[in-house]
Amino acid sequence: MKNEAQIRILLLQQYLCTLTDEEHAASVSDILQFWESHGIQAGRKSVYSDIQILIDQGVDVVCVKSTQNRYFVGSRLFELPELKLLVDAVESSHFITRKKSASLIRKLASLTSQEQAKQLNRPVYMEGTVKQDNEAIYYAVDMIHTAIQEKRRIAFQYIEYTAEKEKVLKHDGYRYEFSPYALIWSRDYYYAVGWSEKHGKLAQFRVDRMTAVELLVQEAIPAQDFDPAMYVHQVFGMFGADIRRITLLCENSTMRSVVDRFGEEVQTEIVDGAHFQTTVDVAPSPPFFAWVFTFGGKIRIMEPEEIAAKMREMAMWLQ
Known part of the structure; x- marks a missing residue:
């Protein structure tokens, strides 16, 4: 038959x-x-x-x-080493909940044989992070992607924590109106970057702290020469601050870290046998200062003076 x-x-x-x-x-x-x-x-x-x-x-x-x-x-859509890599990424991601991780790993396992799938059952140990428990975040990400593609605005409320570690709505439940330009993954968090009506400027919000996300009919405010790659390059840790041109004096041993942070295209010049200098455009925000602090004086802010003074002021807190 x-x-x-x-x-x-x-x-x-x-x-x-x-x-x-x-x-x-x-x-x-x-x-x-x-x-x-x-x-x-x-x-x-x-x-x-x-x-x-x-x-x-x-x-x-x-x-x-x-x-x-x-x-x-023989050959499949994904080879076993590729599936192992994907499973490790899913398992170690702070952004993906345990429930969603298990679901995604089961789906990935279905792309190989049952015997090889057993090799995908291996825990990945994460350093200093815990899994999210907010299942709604996936729908928020999808809605923001839609808004970016269709050039529409979104509205949402934002979550913060009290001293008692209770979740509350920021500004008494104020609904932000926002024109998203890009979703950026930084340090295992999703950030929506775009024009904020409340702040009247380019701003960023952590997606896992956004709630009641709504796709609006209004057109998004057009992006003015917004470059996501440059934005990530300049704004450390996604903390809001105006971009400044900052000159750093660095010991030679820090060159690898400077290249890791600013890219191989970063402009440097030799100062003496032990130091080089670089001038970079960054946001002088707490994450930037924290990065400089990690080198214990091997990287120093030289200019502008008010940024160097702010660094010295922050160092006073340790005394």
Whole structure:
């Protein structure tokens, strides 16, 4: 019967994709037994012809020739090392909840054989981070993406914490109206960057702290020469501050860290045998000062003087 032949081929593809790999090939007898367990009676010739149909349709069925030929699926959409990499990224992401992580990993595991999928069950230990518990964040991200693509505004409320660690709505539930330009992933958090009506300037909000996100009909305020890559490059840690041109005096041993932070295109010049100097455009915000502090004096702010003075003032807090 025609329908039975179609079902037989679909079952064969399912069997080969799910139960075979390089180390677990299936014989003709294995395939016949599998068909029989699903109520399909067929002969060896059907196995050969159906495998050829799958090959003709682009399925990479590999034949291991011997006294009893054995078959397995070779190349897949994702190779096992690629799936391991993706699973590690999902497992270690602060942004993705435990529930969603488990769901995504199950879906990724379905892209390989059952035996190889067992190798994807391996915990990744994260440093200093915990998983989110806000399932609604995925819908907020999707809505913001839609707003960016359709050039529309969004409205939302923003969450903060009291001294008792209770979640409350900032500014008594004020609804921000916002024209999103980009979603930026920084330090394992999503940030929406765009024009804030409340602040009257470019601003950024952490998406996991946004709630009651609503897509508005109003058109977004057009971005004025907004470059997401440059924005990330300049604004440390996504804390709001005006961009300033800052000159840093650095010991030679810090060059790798300077390149990591500002990119290989950063302009530097030699000062003496032990130091170099660089001038960068950054936001002089707490994360920037914290970055400078981590070098224990090996990187110093030279200009402008008011930024250097602010750094010295912050250092006084440690006394």
